[in-house]
Each structure stands twice: as C-alpha cells, then as structure tokens.
Amino acid sequence: MELFGIFLTAALINNFVLSQFLGICPFIGVSGKLSAATSMGMATTFVLVMAAMVTFLIQQYILAPLGLDFLQTVSFILVIASLVQFVEMVIKKVSKPLYRSLGIYLPLITTNCAIMGLCLFAAMRHYSFFQSLVFALGAGVGFTLAIVLMAGIREELELADIPRSLRGAGITMVVAGTLALGFMGFAGMKF
Amino acid sequence: MTAFAYSLLTMGGLGIFFAAALAIADKKLRVQEDPRIGLALDATPGANCGACGYAGCNAYAEAVVLEGAPINKCPVGGQDTINGLARIMGVDATTAIRHVARLMCRGTAALARQKAHYEGPTSCAVQDLVSGGGKACQWGCLGGGDCVAVCNFGALEMGPDGLPVVFDDLCTACGACVKACPRDLFELHPIDREFFVFCKSHDDPKRAKEVCDVACTGCGICARNSQGAISMVDSLAVIDYAKLDPHVIPIEKCKTHAIGWLHPKQDLAALTAPAAGAGGAAGQTPATGAD
Numbered sequence: 001m002e003l004f005g006i007f008l009t010a011a012l013i014n015n016f017v018l019s020q021f022l023g024i025c026p027f028i029g030v031s032g033k034l035s036a037a038t039s040m041g042m043a044t045t046f047v048l049v050m051a052a053m054v055t056f057l058i059q060q061y062i063l064a065p066l067g068l069d070f071l072q073t074v075s076f077i078l079v080i081a082s083l084v085q086f087v088e089m090v091i092k093k094v095s096k097p098l099y100r101s102l103g104i105y106l107p108l109i110t111t112n113c114a115i116m117g118l119c120l121f122a123a124m125r126h127y128s129f130f131q132s133l134v135f136a137l138g139a140g141v142g143f144t145l146a147i148v149l150m151a152g153i154r155e156e157l158e159l160a161d162i163p164r165s166l167r168g169a170g171i172t173m174v175v176a177g178t179l180a181l182g183f184m185g186f187a188g189m190k191f
Numbered sequence: 192m193t194a195f196a197y198s199l200l201t202m203g204g205l206g207i208f209f210a211a212a213l214a215i216a217d218k219k220l221r222v223q224e225d226p227r228i229g230l231a232l233d234a235t236p237g238a239n240c241g242a243c244g245y246a247g248c249n250a251y252a253e254a255v256v257l258e259g260a261p262i263n264k265c266p267v268g269g270q271d272t273i274n275g276l277a278r279i280m281g282v283d284a285t286t287a288i289r290h291v292a293r294l295m296c297r298g299t300a301a302l303a304r305q306k307a308h309y310e311g312p313t314s315c316a317v318q319d320l321v322s323g324g325g326k327a328c329q330w331g332c333l334g335g336g337d338c339v340a341v342c343n344f345g346a347l348e349m350g351p352d353g354l355p356v357v358f359d360d361l362c363t364a365c366g367a368c369v370k371a372c373p374r375d376l377f378e379l380h381p382i383d384r385e386f387f388v389f390c391k392s393h394d395d396p397k398r399a400k401e402v403c404d405v406a407c408t409g410c411g412i413c414a415r416n417s418q419g420a421i422s423m424v425d426s427l428a429v430i431d432y433a434k435l436d437p438h439v440i441p442i443e444k445c446k447t448h449a450i451g452w453l454h455p456k457q458d459l460a461a462l463t464a465p466a467a468g469a470g471g472a473a474g475q476t477p478a479t480g481a482d
Contacts, residue, residue, distance in 0.1 A: 058205070066197045075205055082209035089220040096222075100250065 010138030017146040018183035023114030037151030045140025052136035055119040234275030266363030290364035296332040299352035319373035327402035330392040338368035386437040407449035
C-alpha cells in the first residue's frame with residue numbers, strides 16, 4: 001500500500017511536470033506530435049528508472065558510508081549524463097526512426113531537471129531501493145501522461161481557429177497552464 | 192583531509208567506471224553510418240539553431256546525405272557550408288541557387304498616393320490595423336520598417352523613397368521579413384530571377400490607377416502574349432515561373448511598369464536585345480530611366 005501511495009503521488013498528486021514544474025523543456029519541445037511525445041515519455045521513464053537505481057546504489061554504498069553527501073549533485077549528474085549517452089546509443093541501434101523523431105531532445109534528457117529532481121528527492125527522503133524504483137516509475141508515468149495529454153491537445157489545436165497573436169507558443173502556454181490547474185485538483189489527496 | 196581524498200577517489204572512480212562502460216557500449220552498439228554524414232556535419236557550423244528547418248545540424252547533415260535535401264538551407268554557414276556540402280555530395284555548388292527576399296511593391300512616396308496623414312506608431316502591423324495607415328493603396332508597402340526590424344542579418348534598410356531595400360549579399364532567405372510583413376509583400380526568389388510583377392493590388396483598374404502610379408491595373412495585356420505564363424487573378428497579373436519566357440512579354444505595353452525587370456535598366460535592354468539571356472542583357476543599353 002505504501003508503494004502504491006508513492007507511485008500515485010509521483011504520477012498524479014505531485015506530478016513532476018504539472019505540479020512541480022520539472023522537465024518543462026521536453027514537455028513543450030516534443031509535445032507537437034503524439035507519436036514523438038509517447039516515445040519521449042518512454043525514453044524519459046527508462047532513464048528515470050535507471051538513474052534512480054544507479055543513484056540509489058551510489059548514495060547508499062558509496063556516498064553515505066563515506067560521509068560524502070555533498071557530492072550528490074555532481075555524481076548524480078555524471079550518472080544521468082552517462083545513462084542518457086547509453087540510451088541514445090541503444091535507441092540509435094534499435095530504432096532509427098525513433099532516434100530521428102526525438103532529435104535534439106534526446107541528449108537534452110541529460111539536462112531534464114525531472115531526472116535530477118527525482119534522484120535528489122529519493123535521496124532526501126531516504127527511500128529504500130524498491131521505494132526509489134516505484135517512485136521513479138510513478139514519475140515516469142506522470143511525465144508520460146503529461147506530455148501525451150499535451151501532445152494530444154496540441155494536435156487538436158492544429159485545426160482550431162486560434163487568434164493570430166496567440167498562435168504557437170502563446171496558446172501552448174495557456175494549455176500548459178490549464179493542464180497544471182487541472183492537476184492542482186489532486187493536491188491534498190493523502191495515502 | 193580524508194574527505195578530500197575520498198571525494199577525489201569517488202568521483203575519479205565513478206568517472207572512470209562510466210567512461211569505460213560507455214566505451215564498451217560504443218563498440219558493441221556502433222551503427223554503420225554513411226561516412227559522409229560525419230563529413231557533412233563538419234561542414235555545417237554546428238550551431239544547432241534549426242533555421243534550416245531540421246532539428247539540428249546533425250539532422251540536416253543526415254537529410255542532405257540520405258534524402259538529398261537541398262544544400263543551401265543553412266543561413267548561418269552561408270556560402271562556406273554550401274561549398275563544403277557540395278564537395279561532399281559531389282554536386283555543383285552553383286546549382287544550389289541562393290534565394291533572396293524581394294519586395295513586391297514599387298509604390299514609393301513619389302508614386303503612391305496618400306489618403307491621409309498618418310500619425311502614430313510607425314510599425315506596419317499597427318498601421319495595417321489602424322485603417323491601413325496613410326497609404327491610399329490597401330495592398331502596398333506601408334514603409335513602417337517591420338521587415339527591417341526583424342531582419343537579423345542587416346540585409347534590409349529603409350530606402351529614402353519609403354520602401355525597404357534588400358542587400359542581396361547579406362540576405363539569407365530566412366523568411367523573417369516574409370512573415371513580418373502584414374501585407375505579404377516579401378517573397379523568396381532565386382537570386383538570378385529578375386523578372387517580376389511588382390504589385391500585389393487586387394483593386395479594380397480605376398481604383399488602382401487612382402491610388403498608385405505603378406499599380407497592376409489588371410488590364411491583362413501582359414498575360415495575352417505570355418504563352419500561359421501569366422494569369423490574371425482578381426485583377427492582378429501572377430507569373431508562373433516554370434512557363435515564363437520574359438522576352439516574349441510585351442512589358443513596354445504595361446502603362447504602369449508594374450511588370451518588369453528588377454533592375455530598371457534591363458527594361459530597355461531587354462527590349463533592344465530580346466534574344467539575349469536575362470543576365471547578358473544587363474547594361475547593353477545606357478539606362479535612361481524606364482520607370
């Protein structure tokens with residue numbers, strides 16, 4: 001039950017994108033097409049889970065015993081950057097079209113603050129290995145949900161009659177804000 | 192002191208570990224790529240600005256090599272990038288003709304009437320909203336310089352006659368002015384194209400003549416002899432460049448000089464040497480001010 005609570009909290013109540021405003025860059029950047037958004041969500045979820053596992057091990061068995069907590073940020077960045085490089089290689093090998101549709105945003109997962117935020121949150125809250133894992137999965141599902149919702153709406157917006165001054169970035173911001181407002185409805189739910 | 196040593200060891204160890212893991216992954220997961228992609232990437236400026244319309248320099252390099260995308264899309268790299276890509280792809284650099292912006296209005300302050308004296312923000316977008324500014328022609332250049340303001344390359348300047356001037360050398364055909372002009376007067380054309388209808392007015396002949404001396408009145412005299420290259424759309428001559436042979440167009444019959452050569456002296460040159468090519472015709476006859 002506690003794990004379920006962590007999952008749901010990360011996915012909905014404290015949604016990384018729409019409630020904590022982490023990972024906004026790909027949320028706006030790759031949400032133009034539904035297919036690319038779904039792949040971006042998957043790739044980010046994968047990196048989130050991998051990063052959570054590796055950073056947990058580093059935190060638990062290297063940094064904490066040696067009293068080197070101040071190295072969290074820099075060592076986590078190292079982990080995330082390496083993982084993203086690795087994911088990029090795998091995607092390039094496995095699916096060339098996916099690699100192309102993600103384009104420049106794939107390397108940008110490196111600087112996706114949702115991932116850094118997740119690792120630091122997990123360490124700060126002293127989650128166990130499984131708790132970290134479920135937390136990362138929840139965050140990934142939440143991120144995917146947010147970006148897919150956004151992409152779906154933006155595809156519809158292509159056909160909508162939008163005032164000229166609001167076209168493009170303007171209406172995107174309005175939609176993102178409205179979505180965030182919707183997710184505020186989850187605030188206060190407790191598990 | 193121990194913390195210092197441990198820090199060094201930890202970060203160094205982690206760094207070496209991940210570097211080794213990535214090196215192994217790189218070997219195992221290497222994808223055979225067209226080697227030209229790497230070379231093409233080197234030819235691009237590497238700014239990843241996306242001005243070419245692709246996700247970044249890498250995506251553009253791939254598109255050029257694998258999909259045969261045009262090699263003249265990079266405004267940042269300019270001629271150097273075109274030459275580099277041309278060498279890699281084995282195409283002639285001159286076949287990739289540079290595009291530049293052209294203003295489709297000749298209604299200078301002297302030639303176009305004013306319907307009122309406009310006072311207010313000079314921006315064309317504002318003028319266009321406020322009952323079309325002071326210019327009588329509702330289709331022509333407002334002269335507010337919105338295009339000059341958005342040009343990132345210094346390729347546009349307001350001329351003394353109230354119309355913007357394009358500096359061909361600096362224009363990168365990025366299309367910013369095309370978007371900025373509220374009257375859609377800018378078009379991107381190959382730099383060697385010199386024959387245009389310099390008007391966007393759909394006014395009826397009477398009104399067009401009233402408001403501007405160089406308006407297309409929609410008489411259709413240019414279309415009649417054009418072998419289908421010019422069609423009349425709502426009282427405006429529109430050129431189909433695929434079919435166009437400028438030398439059969441009787442531009443001398445156009446009373447308003449709305450159709451003609453970019454450089455006015457060619458108006459006369461083309462008349463006296465109809466067989467010569469567009470480029471060769473320039474300067475054969477002394478310019479006597481065709482318009």
